[in-house]
Amino acid sequence: MNPVPSPFDPVQIGSITLRNRFVRSGANEGMVVDGAPSKALVKHHRDMAAGGVALCTAAYGAVAEVGRTLPNQVWIRREIIPDLKALADAVHAEGGKMSYQLTHGGLFVTSIKVPGRLMSACGGFNKAGALAGNYFSRAMNEDDMALVIGQFVEAARVCREAGLDAVELHMGHGYLLNQFISPFNNKRKDKYGGNAENRARFPAAVLAAVKAAVGSDMAVVAKINVSDGVKGGATVEDGIVTAKVLEAAGADMLVLSGGRNVESGAFMFGSNHNVEEMEKVLGKKGAFFFKLSQIGAPKVQFHEMYFLEYSRQIRAAVKMPLAYLGGVKSMANVEQAMREGFECVVMARALIHDTGLVNKFRSGELKQSGCTSCNRCVPYIYHPAGTWCVMNPPNDPALNRVRASA
Numbered sequence: 001m002n003p004v005p006s007p008f009d010p011v012q013i014g015s016i017t018l019r020n021r022f023v024r025s026g027a028n029e030g031m032v033v034d035g036a037p038s039k040a041l042v043k044h045h046r047d048m049a050a051g052g053v054a055l056c057t058a059a060y061g062a063v064a065e066v067g068r069t070l071p072n073q074v075w076i077r078r079e080i081i082p083d084l085k086a087l088a089d090a091v092h093a094e095g096g097k098m099s100y101q102l103t104h105g106g107l108f109v110t111s112i113k114v115p116g117r118l119m120s121a122c123g124g125f126n127k128a129g130a131l132a133g134n135y136f137s138r139a140m141n142e143d144d145m146a147l148v149i150g151q152f153v154e155a156a157r158v159c160r161e162a163g164l165d166a167v168e169l170h171m172g173h174g175y176l177l178n179q180f181i182s183p184f185n186n187k188r189k190d191k192y193g194g195n196a197e198n199r200a201r202f203p204a205a206v207l208a209a210v211k212a213a214v215g216s217d218m219a220v221v222a223k224i225n226v227s228d229g230v231k232g233g234a235t236v237e238d239g240i241v242t243a244k245v246l247e248a249a250g251a252d253m254l255v256l257s258g259g260r261n262v263e264s265g266a267f268m269f270g271s272n273h274n275v276e277e278m279e280k281v282l283g284k285k286g287a288f289f290f291k292l293s294q295i296g297a298p299k300v301q302f303h304e305m306y307f308l309e310y311s312r313q314i315r316a317a318v319k320m321p322l323a324y325l326g327g328v329k330s331m332a333n334v335e336q337a338m339r340e341g342f343e344c345v346v347m348a349r350a351l352i353h354d355t356g357l358v359n360k361f362r363s364g365e366l367k368q369s370g371c372t373s374c375n376r377c378v379p380y381i382y383h384p385a386g387t388w389c390v391m392n393p394p395n396d397p398a399l400n401r402v403r404a405s406a
């Protein structure tokens with residue numbers, strides 16, 4: 001058996017070396033101007049890197065204009081290379097590596113009206129897009145798949161040209177690639193539907209194409225669900241098959257998450273959304289539909305490392321590097337993840353609360369994050385100043401009005 005590494009040891013992920021095992025999870029910062037990173041985004045990730053994070057992940061970068069869920073999301077394209085470069089340079093100056101989460105929303109487009117029907121694994125009534133007037137989806141054919149593969153490849157090339165170190169392909173949480181993996185959306189009768197291997201076929205083709213295009217210079221990571229946490233969705237058995245298929249397709253690391261934004265948000269966060277804070281940010285009218293969506297949502301009691309039971313099963317099934325995610329809040333959690341054989345640990349809320357957490361863990365100044373997992377940071381993805389922890393002083397909205405390269 002290999003000795004358990006220290007979380008502060010370097011690790012090789014594909015073609016890049018991380019200085020330690022700490023990864024900032026892809027978590028929508030809401031720091032975008034004209035579909036490009038803002039100066040606020042640069043500051044946010046510079047602070048993460050200065051605080052000791054090895055791999056910062058910005059979220060999310062749509063691979064196509066119609067792939068955005070919300071209007072204030074980055075659309076990765078050549079025109080924004082200088083903005084992406086400003087982001088990468090700032091993180092590199094602090095000794096960190098920079099990754100962008102690449103996503104296509106498919107039918108999950110909640111705040112933008114897209115002409116025609118939204119692409120997905122299958123066609124039909126589209127609850128997720130109905131509020132924005134995107135009432136129906138349509139099943140993708142092979143030409144659509146080739147188009148989307150090309151869009152992911154081009155987005156990854158743009159990231160590489162901007163000097164980023166990694167891309168994370170989002171295959172969880174209900175976005176397009178997850179709409180193929182999940183039987184909740186995928187009822188296809190062709191080779192892209194049916195058993196779990198078939199459902200992972202299109203996401204694996206995207207990954208293989210991205211890896212072939214940029215894999216010799218960049219790490220190609222995929223974020224998957226260990227379980228969708230919803231009746232009729234993907235189970236951990238599906239997650240195991242997905243992991244094996246992606247390992248065979250050449251993924252450099254899998255980030256193990258769970259849940260779907262529309263159907264099982266509390267499962268994703270291990271705790272319920274904060275409706276009162278949502279109302280503060282969105283106003284009564286804006287929060288109304290969110291509240292409707294929460295009716296009947298099960299009450300979830302947070303506990304640390306809430307995906308561990310599932311993620312262990314993926315660990316046992318593949319040899320490739322895996323990153324543990326979900327409720328990591330203490331040095332004890334991090335050390336446990338190392339003992340359980342995960343190469344990296346991924347954190348969102350604990351790092352939003354304290355960008356300096358990794359260095360504080362290293363120096364012994366802190367053993368436990370002060371994050372309360374209250375999810376009050378989540379509504380701030382819609383705020384003009386971008387995401388922050390409500391226990392901290394607010395962000396400067398002026399920084400979020402200027403493009404990163406300005």
Ligand SMILES: Cc1cc2nc3c(=O)[nH]c(=O)nc-3n(C[C@H](O)[C@H](O)[C@H](O)COP(=O)(O)O)c2cc1C
Nearest residue numbers: 025026027028059060326327328347348349377378
């Ligand atoms: C404010 C906020 C925004 C998020 N946005 C995204 C996102 O854009 N993409 C994504 O994959 N996950 C997103 N997440 C989920 C996190 O990446 C992560 O999966 C989840 O918070 C659990 O990790 P944690 O317990 O370390 O916070 C978001 C989380 C938060 C708190």
